Amino acid sequence: MIAGHQIPALAAWGRRIGLPGVCVEHFLLTPPVVAALRAAGLSVTTGTVDHAALLASLLPLALDAITTDSPHELRAEHERGAADAIAA
Amino acid sequence: VLPPLYAHRLGRAYGPDSSRAALAGALRGPLGGLETDCCLTADGELVLLHDPLLDLCTTLSGWSHERRAAEITAGCLRHRGGTPSEERPLLLDELLELAPRDLVVQLEVKAHGDPALARRTARAVCERLRDHPARDRIELVSFWTEACHLAAQLGFAAGSS
Numbered sequence: 011m012i013a014g015h016q017i018p019a020l021a022a023w024g025r026r027i028g029l030p031g032v033c034v035e036h037f038l039l040t041p042p043v044v045a046a047l048r049a050a051g052l053s054v055t056t057g058t059v060d061h062a063a064l065l066a067s068l069l070p071l072a073l074d075a076i077t078t079d080s081p082h083e084l085r086a087e088h089e090r091g092a093a094d095a096i097a098a
Numbered sequence: 099v100l101p102p103l104y105a106h107r108l109g110r111a112y113g114p115d116s117s118r119a120a121l122a123g124a125l126r127g128p129l130g131g132l133e134t135d136c137c138l139t140a141d142g143e144l145v146l147l148h149d150p151l152l153d154l155c156t157t158l159s160g161w162s163h164e165r166r167a168a169e170i171t172a173g174c175l176r177h178r179g180g181t182p183s184e185e186r187p188l189l190l191d192e193l194l195e196l197a198p199r200d201l202v203v204q205l206e207v208k209a210h211g212d213p214a215l216a217r218r219t220a221r222a223v224c225e226r227l228r229d230h231p232a233r234d235r236i237e238l239v240s241f242w243t244e245a246c247h248l249a250a251q252l253g254f255a256a257g258s259s
Contacts, residue, residue, distance in 0.1 A: 023243075028250040033204075033239050055204075057133070058106050065100075073101050075130055075202070080111035081103040082127040088100060 017043050021050035031055065033077075036068060044071045062087035102130020104204055107148060108193075114175035115155060116146040117185035121196060131202035131237075136190055137209070138219040143167035144190035144226060150210045157182050163215060190223070194232050203232065207240040216242035224252040 024032060024047075031053030034043070039056055047054050057077025059065050065088055068076065078084045105124035107115040109132075112123020116134045124132065136144045139162055152158040152165065158173035167189060175185045188196075190205070197203055205223060209216035220238065227233045238249040 027247050029246060031237075055104075057104070060111075069100070072099075075102045075104050075204075077104040077106045077133045077204075079106045079109070081105050081109065081124060081129055083111065085100065085103060085128070 017046045021046050021052065024052050025050045031074065033057065036064065036076075039068065039071055039073075041071065044073070060084060062091050066091065102202070104131035104133045104202070105129060106133050108132055108134050108146075110178065114177050114183045114185045115148045116188060117175050117183070118188065118196070119183075119185055121188075121193070125198065129201060131204055132193075132197055133204040133206070134193065135206045135208045136219065136223060137162040138215065138222055139167040139170060140164055141166045142222060144219070144222055145170050146188045146190060146193060148208070150208050156187060161210075163209075190226060194230065197232070199232070200235075202235050202237060204237040204239055207238060207242060207245040209242060209245075213242055213244045216240060216245040217248055220245035220248045221252075224249055224254050227254070228252075 029052060032047055033055045036056040036059055044054050053074040055075040056073055059076050059078050060080060062084065065084060108120040109124030110120055113119025134146045135148045137147045137150045139145055145162060145167060147155055147162060149155045150162045152160055152162055155176055156173045158170065162170060171186050174182050175187055177183050207216055207219045207223065209219055223238060227236055238254050240246055
């Protein structure tokens with residue numbers, strides 16, 4: 011359903027059958043998509059995110075979890091980027 | 099704020115997909131959860147493989163649901179590039195023994211082109227975990243709506259992917 015961008019249908023289905031959440035490919039996530047899913051009471055997670063720039067672009071969405079091949083390197087890269095931004 | 103980071107395929111940067119080596123690498127630092135895939139075997143066990151077609155990720159051939167767990171765990175996982183490793187496929191029970199008690203474990207139900215198999219696999223996962231201490235930190239995920247629906251009916255944290 012996500013592939014067809016039928017977000018309201020996905021959200022309604024999830025609510026109807028009692029799903030607690032959905033995992034959506036990161037390139038399909040936008041603020042309206044996340045808002046619609048959250049309005050249906052669904053948690054929203056995504057993956058697979060292996061680059062700090064991509065991670066940074068997703069942070070405003072306040073996702074419930076992000077899946078990555080390399081959690082330690084991604085976290086370190088993110089923290090380096092944040093420190094550099096503060097120093098600049 | 100950084101959301102919880104889950105180690106994909108138990109940490110595929112650190113070893114073959116869903117292997118002990120991958121898990122050991124993922125557990126070397128702070129982590130929000132573990133993500134892996136599970137396939138049903140012919141004798142009702144749950145093996146952690148990304149692909150139900152064994153040729154794709156192990157040194158074996160055929161479909162996971164047509165082989166017994168002992169046969170599958172006697173094979174070896176392949177590295178990302180396809181070369182064989184010395185790592186044996188893990189069973190779900192083994193992962194639950196190895197995973198720290200405070201970590202979420204996200205299990206993706208796999209069943210290639212077979213919704214009935216997806217449903218059987220989801221049922222097997224739910225039955226296996228029904229009275230398990232880890233039950234409340236297991237998230238069941240699947241591309242198969244049948245699997246999600248069944249898990250939700252059985253009271254598990256399920257999500258569509």
